[in-house]
Amino acid sequence: MDASPRNHASGGGRGDGYGDEQPHVLVVPYPAQGHMLPLLDLVALLAARGLALTVAVTPGNVPLLAPLLAACPPSSPGILPAGCGENTKDLPAHLFRPLMVSLAALREPLLAWCKAQRRRVTAVVSDMFTGWTQPLAAELGVPHVTFSGSGAHYLAVSHSLWRRMPRRHSPDDADEAVAFPDVPGSPSFPWRHLSWLFRQYVAGDEVSEAIRQIFLWNLKSSCFVANSFTAIEAAYVERPLHDLMEKKVFAVGPLSDAVDRCADRGGKPVVSPACVAAWLDAFDDGSVLYVSFGTQQVLSPAQAARLADALAQSAEPFIWAARSGTAVPEGFEAATAGRGMVIHGWAPQVEILRHRAVGWFLTHCGWNSVLEAVASSVAMLTWPMSADQFTNAWLLAETGVAVPVAEGADVVPDAGQMASAIALAVGKGGTSVRERAAELGRSTAAAVGEGGSSYRDLEGLAIQLSSAVSSHFREHMM
Template sequence: MATSSELHFVLVPLAAQGHIIPMVDVARLIAACGPRVTIVTTPVNAARNRATVDGARTAGLPLDLVELPLSGPRHGLPEGMEAVDQVIGHEPAMYIKFLSAIWDLAGPLEEYIRALPRRPVCLVADASSPWTAPVCARLGIPRLVMHFPSAYFQLAVHCLTAHGVHDRVDEMEPFEVPGFPVRAVGCKATVRGFFQYPGLEKEHQDALDAEATADGLLFNTFRGIEGTFLDAYAAALGKTTWAVGPTCASSSMVDDADSKAGRGKPADVDTGHIVSWLDARQQASVLYVSFGSITQLTAKQLAELARGLEASGRPFVWAIKEAKTDAAVRALLDDEGFEARVKDRGLLVRGWAPQVTILSHPAVGGFLTHCGWNGTLEALSLGVPALTWPTIADQFCSEMLLVDVLGVGVRSGVKIPAMYVPKEGEGVQVTSGDVEKAIAELMGDEPEAAARRTKAKEIAAEARAAMVEGGSSHSDLTDLISYVSELSRKRGHENSTALPSAAAEL
């Protein structure tokens, strides 16, 4: 078996911040065990994450970032449109074009690998990058598939597919997920796979095929919260499965102030200013509000949220990216005087905020979140209870896990993805009164709120324990590296012994 320093892993994330951030974390964790790791992405996404990779290299980790050109304009995309968050707000056809351009990265990826002096021992592909499967098959490289939503979500989607539920129910018809370890109720609009939408049939089938032929599966989670769902998913697919997270709880990330502040991309505000502002607040008194890089609330819904935050009387930090692009939102904050009225207890970040820095501050006692899996794990790892506001895809399952299974969340009242709200509703599902009530329930002094806080702290301790030597996720990571090394050795031996007999037949 090769020594760890002789191993080379190539990681290929989807071009989306919610996928690249944990993939970079995984790259750092693998590199910290000795193997050389290369992250392959497009120029725009490389620029967003280069500081984190450079920091890891400065710390001595054998980590590289390789850029592959995206043929966006050839598929009808504007030059420089290379990430999912850049596509949001355009017509649905633009997303189809974006995926076509991403699928076209197969050629440049194969050229890059063929040009290496030595084949990588493994390619770790995002589950949303199934176009990597034929490349690995042609080159004889072991391939692992990494899922970036929760195991809860993946298992729920699998159960629905296996039982044909989506084929026989209407979009909003409620159902109980069959064959699931716990009771889970949803509808097609709230429990569906990333590619289970009209027009994406090929991509959906590609993803299923790529997972079925993978040499193993990775999840950014830990067995303390998802062991039941992980085991059920591994059994259903007959795949070796590793839980290597929560990556954000790794000591190399938690103890590095720069890594926390720059996680994902540089913040649009001075991190020191936010920390100073939080230092002046009482412990666990502040609500942090963020909807991630993709979710876009309508101006009407943002106005209801703003009124609810104001009426709550609680201090808050609000990362409001819409203020950079939406004139109606800027008018709400400025012309209508919202920011001026809450200036003594509200801090607005007009863009990207240093989320981990904020959540790890002792003044923060709650997180109003869209339930993206990265943010969910960050909250769980730092012991912060959640006010859940899911908007798309896997987020409704994250809400069910947080509220119904783990008992560390309070629902805002969202029922369906915003895209299904009638136009006359203007995207509003949660009123200012709903917001005020939910904040009081999450951050109040009632026994239920205290129990949530206690449970959140217990889970955070489990998350940290999973990532240290001897912990479940650390053990899974080291087992994964050994598995890949042995698999690569066997596959290389099989390929080398097959060549002479093939030549003899000529």
């Protein structure tokens, strides 16, 4: 569709007399729901501060982002088979890496678009998976900003991997520890907990080398922006990560909390929020467990059966948001009807987490879900499965707001052990964790409120992006 300046996600600039030199930010998301939603929240917050922004997406993502669309480059050619989707929700997992690489073919069309605009692009903000926009920004002579929908901790760990390229001494040992000396606190993680993108790297392979280059380009950015806040990972956001990136990290999250926690997040629930709230009203404060594993992960029949057994054995009230395709055992819903609700499909997660009766969240530890729980003062039972979820679970345990119950996309947990963990957590055994979650929830509200740490970082980012002189922007990033 036409990418004229009047179709920007925001209105004009700050009215500071620059005319055609007013700030104009090109935003390039990565087409996956967990990546796009927080970046679009950032777009909304920057637009509210007077910046003009253009969001660039491919035609296949037009229906998802119609209210914000401004630029619509051609579909990405090359590596993907003809007819493939342009969003991870439409692709099998083995095509995620080729999709990430194929998007780089949009660099030249985007460059041509930028050069054709009357109002020149003055900065580029892109997802950490679209680092190929850094050389585009360099050719335009404007600053490049890397955005992470995850936390600053994962931002540091993932980029450390691609810069240092650690290798296993024992190729068959998935538990071999990998140290991160250039990350605050020098943490270490077993090989199996590292980024799946990195673990699939093969030297000399076209896709592997292209993905590494994307992350290396990110390290040349003027600054980084993380959907996080100081209280949850102070060591990673209170000071620039000089040992690794030598650039400032703006912690501006939780972005969904700063925009509107009750806004439509891209789907329609199969059960209305009012109906769920009425059901929850019958239970005591903090007594209900909410269970959800996000939009990408489908439990296997064996995993779903074990989870159902654990929920039945624990005797605690629960809501289970079972993603479409999850095989909930026959008879389970009838057997637990007095204290359980199963939602088949998209659930009003934010409203559920905010209800006073919900005290715990059994989660895969996707960062968006983590932040929604933290903002709602809800403690977590963790079952990380892929991507950044393992390091997120580690961070939550370190912060004192979560208890591990399982890990791995293929693991079939012991129902009895999980039931015991649920009963202990929801009962008095989880009191200290819930108290810490409540404390962190108060810190979240303070961070995004006027004058809070995230509010100040957002204001600082907006000011830097509003600078019409790239060198002035870069001076403030160092």
